[in-house]
Amino acid sequence: MNAVVFAVIIMLILSLLRVNVVFSLIMGALVGGLIGGLGMDGTIAAFSEGVGGGANVALSYAMLGGFAVAVSSTGLPEALVAFVLKFIGNKEEARSKKLPKALILFVILIMACFSQNVVPVHIAFIPLLIPPLLKIMNELRIDRRLTASVLTFGLVTPYMLLPVGFGQIFHEIIASNMTESGLEVAIDQVPGAMLLPAAGMLVGLIIAVFFTYRKPREYARVELPVSMKSEDHEAAYTTTGLITAGISIIAALAAQLLTDSMVFGALAGIIILYILRAVRWSEADQLLTNGMRMMAFIGFVMIAASGFASVMGATGDVATLVENSAAAIGGNKALGALLMLVVGLLVTMGIGSSFSTVPIIATIFVPLALELGFSPLATIALVGTAGALGDAGSPASDSTLGPTSGLNADGQHNHIWDTVVPTFLHYNIPVIIFGWIAAMTL
Template sequence: MNAVIIAVLVMLILSLLRVNVVFALVTGALAGGLAGGLDLKTTIETFTGGLGGNATVALSYALLGGFAVALSKTGLPDALVEGAIKLVGREGDSRRKSLSKVLILLIILAISIFSQNLVPVHIAFIPVLIPPLLKVLNELKIDRRLIATIITFGLTAPYILLPVGFGAIFHEILQTNMENSGLTIRLSDIPAAMLIPVGGMLLGLLTAALFTYRKPRNYISAEVEVEKKAVYTKRSITTAVLAIAVSLAVQLTLSQVLDVEGMIFGALAGIIVLYASGSMKWNEADALLTSGMRMMAFIGFVMLAASGFATVLKATGHVETLVEASANYIGGNQSLGALLMLIVGLLITMGIGSSFSTIPIIATIFVPLCIQLGFSPMATIAIVGTAAALGDAGSPASDSTLGPTSGLNADGNHNHIWDTCVPTFLHYNIPLILFGWLAAVLF
């Protein structure tokens, strides 16, 4: 059997069995290397030699985590939460119920989207925002499956489409791994290529809001513990906004004007602003930044392991064999080829739980196959980008589903699988396959 198939199967099965993703990737790499004719020594050396491929991404995550924790000390996330609660009204009086429902959904959506770019705190906002709102949600009888769907959209669609914050990392990973696999692209091409697939996600969001989960749903009210709020002032909020603006300006200038990775220096610029303003004290800065880096460390380790995994697969020479066999099976049928690649991407990402970690694995296989089938660079970006994003929404092991569940289940009234994973899978993964396939055909 092909070494690539063996490696991916081992990795996928271990991931589905809830084995740690890093361990699954290392084990899959060993299995693939040995099956591909490499001896144990060569397999290990190849794996360790490939770990540096995603070092930039790992450092980006670490600094972004530090920046996120430093921002939280300014009290900006807490100010946003308090403003949201005041707008919708804690008691949900009858005169404002209709307006409150729409307003609260829009606020949750906006904060979820901003958590990936404007205020890059990722899922850290959920335990601050959602538990205090559960009583309001119960009074308004809002279906929590809709809230889960909204949050997951905000956690995934922005990084797929927008080249800032976590999107800058996703796009840089996509560009780097596609180039390593034989196709050079520009960072500025990625948003245009991913516009149609994200349009599919938007359609899924509207379907959930206007049809699937429109009806009221009753929940048993219970007291929940909420995280302690940070103390903030007008000066600290102003400093936080300034730090965010500087960080975004540096990111956009480096990535869009100079076409280089800007996340590291963007996060560093934001941290410097917080340092210089005094919002982050010198005597507590080390502990804060270390805490933030620890928060993002796991994703960084997964990225490093995924790079080593991909390097081993390339070294076996079985990638080319698999591409040739797949091309012969598909018979030059681009429509069939695009559909099969998207489905394979769904299976892999569902197992790993991270689209960021999936790119190095699938780009190794899909980019040569797309070239073999005659896909344009834009179509190839759409296929690889969509295949990687597939499964992030819907995977039981993904931050995009674990995050919403952690907040919505604070009172024990929300099931992770049936109330988060299944709704997000149905409303996002199916449209992503259809619209990703459409993008591949149109480009």
């Protein structure tokens, strides 16, 4: 069996059995490396070499976690919660007579979408916004699997469709790699080609909201850590604090855009909070440490995922997987489109990054698509959809790890069964269908 397929299956089975995701990735890499002929020494060497590639991402999320908790000390999360409470009422009885559930989910959806394009802070907003809302969500009995689905939709769909923020990066990766692979593509062609695949994400969201998770779900009223809760939403923030938070966020965003680094972006925001005395010097060390600890799990998963990807690349079986799929197609366009999408799903599920998947698959997919007679737009749809598939539903993706980091603040949300499985079922299946339709009709 192909080493990549076997490694991904091992990783997914262990994850579904509630084995720690980091351990599952390491075990998948080990088994894949041995099957791929690297041997124990070669597998360990490839994994160790790849681990370094995930260090920058891990440090980025640690810094973002510290920045998020530091910003929370200004009262910004409490202000956001108070804004929501103005519309849904402060009394539990009053909340049941309005439409608070829809409002909360709408606010979360808008924030998630904005985090990719308007204010590209990615998942850094989640530990700021979600934990303070958990008490209200528990009272309203909102199914956190639904909230995870809403968050993941907002983290994935905007970059698939819109060429701004993280979307611009994703579209540039698609256009440049396809051009290097023999098909000249302009970045302004990508949004049109990705419209149908993005519609698949919307279909999945509609199913999750109106059918799968519409029924209430009970959660225990668990007390959050002090840094994540606020009992008095009216008195927990001041105008000065909110202005300070706004300045620090703008500084962080500006630094991130100028340096193209989340690490220095978060550092700039933290420095502003120091200068404006929003964070007391005596409390800063503990505050930032708590924030880094909150995001540490994501960092470790990213490090392990980078090692996993390195081992898969060293086996050479990614190219073999694509070539074998091409051989099985036999000139059948419909089958070819489907197999290419499934291969993209497997690759992204393993490495957890749609941005990293596109360069891996474009070199093989582009010549294959041209040989089968797909149009340029159809080829863009195939490569872009195959790259994005698996970002929702991968245990190692920040699009699933981010929602879990906020929703599990009180220990009542399982990463695999409450985030990964719901997002996999609701998004990857319709995206494959709509991506296939795009490839066959464009």
